[in-house]
Amino acid sequence: MKAEFINPFVGAAYDVIKKVAKVEATKGELALATSPIRGDEVNVVIGVTGDLTGQIIFCLSEATALSFASKMLMNLATDSLNELAKSAICEMGNMILGNAVTTLGERGYFCNLTPPALLIGKEVIVSTQILKFLVIPLETKEGRITINVALQENLE
Amino acid sequence: MYRIKVDQLTPGMVLAQDVLIPRTGVTLLPSSTTLTMDMIRRISHFDIEEVYITPPEKSDREKNEEILAPVMAETHEKSVAVVEKVITNFDNRDQSGYSQALLDGLVGDLLEQVKMDADLLLNLTHMKSYDNYLFSHAVNVSIISILIGEQLGYSKEELNLLGVAALLHDIGMLKTSVETWKKSGTLTPTELQEVRKHPEYGAQFLAGNMPEDVVAVAAQHHERYDGSGYPKGLKGSAINYKARIVALADVYEACISERLYRERLTPQEAIRLIVGDQNGFDPQLLKIFLLTMAVYPIGSFVQLNTGEVGRVIRVSKNQPFRPVLTLYYDRKGELLRQPVRLDLSADSNHLLYIKETLSAPEHKKVAQQVAEAFPNHI
Numbered sequence: 147m148k149a150e151f152i153n154p155f156v157g158a159a160y161d162v163i164k165k166v167a168k169v170e171a172t173k174g175e176l177a178l179a180t181s182p183i184r185g186d187e188v189n190v191v192i193g194v195t196g197d198l199t200g201q202i203i204f205c206l207s208e209a210t211a212l213s214f215a216s217k218m219l220m221n222l223a224t225d226s227l228n229e230l231a232k233s234a235i236c237e238m239g240n241m242i243l244g245n246a247v248t249t250l251g252e253r254g255y256f257c258n259l260t261p262p263a264l265l266i267g268k269e270v271i272v273s274t275q276i277l278k279f280l281v282i283p284l285e286t287k288e289g290r291i292t293i294n295v296a297l298q299e300n301l302e
Numbered sequence: 303m304y305r306i307k308v309d310q311l312t313p314g315m316v317l318a319q320d321v322l323i324p325r326t327g328v329t330l331l332p333s334s335t336t337l338t339m340d341m342i343r344r345i346s347h348f349d350i351e352e353v354y355i356t357p358p359e360k361s362d363r364e365k366n367e368e369i370l371a372p373v374m375a376e377t378h379e380k381s382v383a384v385v386e387k388v389i390t391n392f393d394n395r396d397q398s399g400y401s402q403a404l405l406d407g408l409v410g411d412l413l414e415q416v417k418m419d420a421d422l423l424l425n426l427t428h429m430k431s432y433d434n435y436l437f438s439h440a441v442n443v444s445i446i447s448i449l450i451g452e453q454l455g456y457s458k459e460e461l462n463l464l465g466v467a468a469l470l471h472d473i474g475m476l477k478t479s480v481e482t483w484k485k486s487g488t489l490t491p492t493e494l495q496e497v498r499k500h501p502e503y504g505a506q507f508l509a510g511n512m513p514e515d516v517v518a519v520a521a522q523h524h525e526r527y528d529g530s531g532y533p534k535g536l537k538g539s540a541i542n543y544k545a546r547i548v549a550l551a552d553v554y555e556a557c558i559s560e561r562l563y564r565e566r567l568t569p570q571e572a573i574r575l576i577v578g579d580q581n582g583f584d585p586q587l588l589k590i591f592l593l594t595m596a597v598y599p600i601g602s603f604v605q606l607n608t609g610e611v612g613r614v615i616r617v618s619k620n621q622p623f624r625p626v627l628t629l630y631y632d633r634k635g636e637l638l639r640q641p642v643r644l645d646l647s648a649d650s651n652h653l654l655y656i657k658e659t660l661s662a663p664e665h666k667k668v669a670q671q672v673a674e675a676f677p678n679h680i
Contacts, residue, residue, distance in 0.1 A: 233621055233624075244653055251343045256347075
């Protein structure tokens with residue numbers, strides 16, 4: 147996987163998390179993983195089509211998800227992962243990818259996204275067609291959000 | 303078919319001719335393609351200035367709106383006039399029967415229209431004339447109260463009662479001197495004392511002629527949940543539930559409307575003000591109100607990730623991040639020829655998202671430009 151199409155996702159994640167969850171994120175150690183990947187308690191899956199194909203999966207703990215959601219909902223404490231909190235988390239995924247896709251477009255990769263799907267559970271395991279995953283952990287004071295990127299260039 | 307600049311393209315438009323890559327003759331997108339945001343990016347990537355578009359089929363909703371908007375504008379005006387009549391005649395007890403019938407009819411109209419199109423009606427609250435603000439305020443508070451009542455799952459009968467109570471909540475103002483309630487600028491301590499009597503005056507007017515809830519709303523809409531209100535300093539559940547609803551609607555409406563002595567606040571500022579004084583309101587009610595209004599309050603201007611700017615006209619339950627907008631500016635910041643309705647909760651728009659709410663000074667500038675450019679658009 148080229149850095150050229152990974153960096154926009156990392157950059158977008160920084161910007162969006164800072165803006166909506168109002169916390170700074172620092173990049174942890176990148177790792178390469180092989181499908182299937184083990185998810186966290188809250189997982190947002192978004193498909194990419196177009197010049198790049200694959201999946202992006204955001205994984206975070208329920209506590210981290212709730213704290214992000216609460217900030218997005220004007221600090222109206224969301225004590226459980228209700229429909230509102232879920233919509234907030236999906237929206238965050240949407241914003242990160244929407245932002246990344248714009249940057250990719252500027253670099254000549256035109257992509258489309260599927261609407262985010264939310265997977266919630268303790269033992270979520272995701273298998274994808276593309277076997278290699280780049281795992282990007284972002285640390286914030288509200289907890290960790292891991293971005294799993296499995297993308298390949300569509301060479302026509 | 304008409305020609306349109308590439309930066310005015312929005313997803314959903316349909317190409318009327320092939321779009322060719324300049325100097326190559328290669329077809330980038332064939333005729334009759336429905337554009338997605340991705341395709342628009344692709345087009346703007348090349349050196350293409352204009353493309354041909356099929357005039358859009360108006361959606362049923364848009365057609366419906368064209369028919370409804372003038373009717374609603376009329377209803378609003380009529381409502382204000384009726385309320386003025388009812389309220390100013392209320393002193394004359396002989397006419398109370400006639401007033402009741404008029405009121406019921408009016409609230410019926412309001413309910414019917416809120417059901418059809420709450421956002422249109424709420425936008426009407428921005429049409430302002432301050433000489434009759436007391437009556438216009440009554441109609442607006444009634445609309446906002448009904449919207450809150452709907453979120454609470456009120457039955458039609460309950461909504462009706464709430465609507466009437468809200469229409470009459472300030473009726474006691476009439477007994478204070480006209481100079482007081484029409485006055486611009488701050489009140490003297492004596493005048494303030496007089497104004498603070500309006501809940502009691504109102505309750506006296508209404509007692510015996512109106513259901514208990516209506517009397518209670520007039521008497522208690524300035525009571526605050528933490529006991530800091532007036533006239534009695536009632537606290538928590540001692541305050542009538544509908545009075546708590548109207549209290550919230552009353553404050554919100556007062557904030558977002560224009561008064562002779564101050565500019566209106568932006569919806570964002572109004573929400574902030576209410577949140578800052580949250581002990582004054584029933585926390586459960588406040589939560590319901592804020593969850594629909596807080597993220598992107600109705601009436602606020604927002605900018606999309608594409609750069610387009612529009613106004614929030616409807617927020618649906620559980621989807622506070624995906625409101626319905628009316629777009630006024632294209633991605634380059636130019637005014638559109640025609641405002642466009644955009645439902646962010648539609649699947650086809652999932653790539654779009656709201657980047658930010660315009661700041662108060664920007665909001666004011668944009669609101670004025672929009673009002674000048676589209677005087678008939680609500």
